[in-house]
Amino acid sequence: MILRHAAEMREQQIPKMRDGTGVVTVRHLLEAEELLGKGRLFAHNVVPPGASIGVHRHTGDAEAYYFLAGRGRYTDNGSAYEVVAGDLTFVSEGDLHGIENTGDAPLEFVALILYADKGGA
Known part of the structure; x- marks a missing residue:
């Protein structure tokens, strides 16, 4: 039990995350070694107004974002979508995504990165 x-949660301030803009706060809810070998990130991210996480590719893993607060523009393989609290996005292995805060309040979301397992469970 945890x-x-x-x-007590480890928190990072990451400037220009994935070649984005501004400084993103990443609060690790669970550490990678606590994810039972199934993933590498479970974190609460905060992107300030005007900041972004740059577009990046997922190789060997996939990522879900669950939005808690704020407003943003989510990019997925070249297409852009508006996201708000309550929305969920999922990027599959090999795909590209990024997020930009387009609002005037912090954009907050939970991020979960799971390893791609071609063999199944």
């Missing part, structure tokens, strides 16, 4: 209070 009970981790907010003050």
Whole structure:
């Protein structure tokens, strides 16, 4: 069993994340070694107004974003979509995605990166 209070979670301030703009806050909800070998990231991300996570490719893994607050423009393989709290995105292995905060409040989302397993469970 894990009970981790907010003050105990590892937090990173990442400038120009994935060649994006601004500084993104990443609060690790679980560490990679706690994901049972199934993934490498489970985190609460905060993207300030005007900041972004640059478009990047997922190789060997896939990623879901669940949006908690704010407004943004999500890019997936060259197409752009508006996202708000309650929306979910999923990028498959080999695909490209990125996110930009287009609002005037922080864009917050939970990110989960899972390893691609071609063999199945």
